[in-house]
Amino acid sequence: MITEAKLFSDVMGDPELGEIEFDTIDEYARRLAQLPTDLYQSRRRYKTDDIDELIRIAERDDGVERKQEKTVKGHIGKLSEILAFGVRQHMLRFNPASDYKRGDGRFSVPRAQDERHAFTSHELSLIFAQDWFTTGTSSFTRTGWTKWRPHYYWLPLLGLFTGGRINELSQLYLVDIVQSEAGQWFLDFNLMGADKVDESDKSLKTANARRVVPLHNRLVQLGLPEYVQALRKAGHTRLFPELKRDAVKGYGKPASSWFNERFLGRTLGIERNGMKTFHSFRHTFLTATERQGIPERVMAQLAGHQRGDTESYTRYAKDRDADQLAPVINGLAFPETDGIAPFIASDGIRAIRCAERQKDSVRRRSSGANAV
CATH class of the missing domain: 1.10.150 (DNA polymerase; domain 1)
Structure with a gap:
């Protein structure tokens, strides 16, 4: 074994x-x-x-x-x-x-099992009906405290509109959100970056997972580029600085715990049998992409899979760039997201400060316990 x-x-x-x-x-x-x-x-x-x-x-x-x-x-x-x-x-x-x-x-x-893996339209409607989607923010106390976090808003949207795996998305640095010379915004899934904490700070499932995926016009309209700028101005280098990296499972572990267990399970009451997880966004994305009649090699690139079975495909044929892929991505339509309000970047920065305060509090309690 x-x-x-x-x-x-x-x-x-x-x-x-x-x-x-x-x-x-x-x-x-x-x-x-x-x-x-x-x-x-x-x-x-x-x-x-x-x-x-x-x-x-x-x-x-x-x-x-x-x-x-x-x-x-x-x-x-x-x-x-x-x-x-x-x-x-x-x-x-x-x-x-x-x-x-x-x-x-x-x-x-079996087809029934396969179908259960993607989110239904009803489930997507439940997910995107939360207050932080319909208002672009969440509630803060009079002292400025909130338990809400920016990744509650952006991770489900990125999962649906890019098909990215949760760890790929959770570990993104601001330099990984790029704009082409033609003005197209895209995600660059890679293992590089001068701002990395250490060599193991990024991981990809396979070598084929290195790819670019354009940002859907809907994500741009909702303010992702503006939020990236706000994060830079606040001195951050990562898209989700509120996520703490797990030594083994990376930044995706806390994000998975929140989405799969607390949100899908406790908040929405979706059965926790392994069939509906954050990965279901990926299945939903790929199903919607395939229904556009997209060539298999383009599908493989967007999914981060091997680009075909022959050497002509895997070695010599080059990936399409973000500008070439943009029409494919923008051809996707998820009406369940129509009621989402643009993200309020200033509240996102405030929520990150709350996360930092919470982390500091946990560290102080841990230090005190060790001292005792």
Whole structure:
């Protein structure tokens, strides 16, 4: 099992448990089928541990035998046993590898189960009916205190209109919100940045997750660029400075805890069975994008997946830039967001100060307890 876990980690870039979804297993199966049968000997023969390079070698060299369907199923079966243990230990809500079937090189999931994974229009309406969406802010006490945070407003909107994973969005720096020479705003998902806390301050699911995604006109209208400027003026470097980074799961951990458990579960009363999470925004986004008849390679780029199965796609074809992708993104329409008011940036800065005061209070209590 240790060997199987390491294979999954090597091939998929060591994703966090909470990020392993149906499409993760799909991508894992596709990449396994592209690899040489004997991975150990191939690594020695070609003197490389780079999975992408081994895939390219196997594709280029007709003499290299690739993993067969039975072998791929065996690997997925072992992975399913590992994830099932995670479910029993309450580390995972469900096992996304339990129903794996390989047909036509794709991951088949029963349609009803697949549909339950995306948010319904009713659920989106419930989410975006909260007061901080309809007013662009939330209530403050006479002393200026609030428990509301800016990521309550921006993270669901970014998840819906960009399809970004929660950790990808939560870790964004202000320099990652960019405007092209033509004036198009976009998110740059990357691992770079002079303002990073340390080398592990950013993480992406796989190398293919490095990409740009244009900001929908709706996000611009609601004031995201203006909020970025307000954050810079206040001396911040991150889009969500109120989020505390977890040493293992990054900035997405506190955001996931708020959205999945406290908001969806306690506030909206949506059953916590693992089928509706922040990741459901991603499914909703990709479903809406696919229904525009977008080419598969463009879909893969926006999703942060491998850009096709051939070397022509993965090595030579270049990603589209933000200006080229903008019509695709702006073609999305979610009427459930029509009643949202523009974000009040000054109140967002005030809420961040409240978060900082709260963190300072927690640190002081912790220091006092340690001293005792």
